[in-house]
Amino acid sequence: MxxxxxxxxxxxxxxxxEKDLWxxxxxxxLGFEVIDFAISNPFTFPTEKVKESLKETGIDCVCTTTLTEETNPISPDPAIRKxxxxxxxxxxxxxxxLNAPILGGVNYAAWGYLTKKPRTQDEWNWGVENMKQVAAYAKETGNVTICVECVNRFETHFLNIAEDAVAFCKATGMDNVKVHLDCFHMIREEKSFSEAVKTCGKQYLGYVHVNENDRGIPGTGLVPFKEFFEAIKEIGYDGPLVIESFDPSFEELAGNCAIWRSFAKTGEELAVKGLANLKAIAETV
Structure with a gap:
């Protein structure tokens, strides 16, 4: 690999x-070749400073975002959809x-928005229409691929599995809308890691987060990383594999992600040990 x-x-x-440029x-x-900028608020993100630092450092980047109830593409309120x-x-x-080729994350609905009902046809139509416009804008202005992250049932009722995410991509009719897979969510929702990857195939798998089932150190839990890596190699996915986790000291984020205990002394330790574990597994594939 x-x-x-x-x-x-x-x-x-x-x-x-800006204080986080370090x-x-x-x-x-630490040995990473790509950084994923989690954009919590695009209107306050320090784009120019980040661009300068990336140039100085010489590291690739991608971006992810999570939309909110104020920026929810599947809201019944047209003003919120706007x-x-x-x-x-x-x-x-x-x-x-930033010359980031990927915009992943929960970018098709508000993260954590649950109606306590299954997805409706209206919500599907609103989401597809919104994403069509985003994808068209991305084509007009550059080469960004929008990757929709299917996440677990406790964080959205809209896209939980690869099959649904691929159907959503197809419904947009845009070739720059692809799927973002995350092992943490997959182990809760998919029947098979390899089948989920094959469901996407090279055409639709656009981005991957390599997280453990408990959001702890990758390679220390239940995620079958060897099977997963074999499947992504088989379909020819050549994009980045990114570790995403959170420090329990982050009050809002840890609360939203239900992180109640520490999996490493620091987030950095989790990332470094996870990188070593994943590289070792990748070498066997």
């Missing part, structure tokens, strides 16, 4: 801002400035 391993800015910062050279120093479109366009602008 020749995929680059990366780390998410969430390992160190709950909401990336994370960029730190990620490279806010979602504006926020996503701003995220695309950031990606273009």
């Amino acid at each position: 020749n995929n680059k391993f990366g780390v998410d800015s969430f390992i160190w910062a709950e909401s990336f801002s 994370i960029i050279p730190k990620a490279k120093e 806010n979602a479109l504006d926020a996503m366009k701003k995220c695309v602008d950031i990606c273009n400035e």
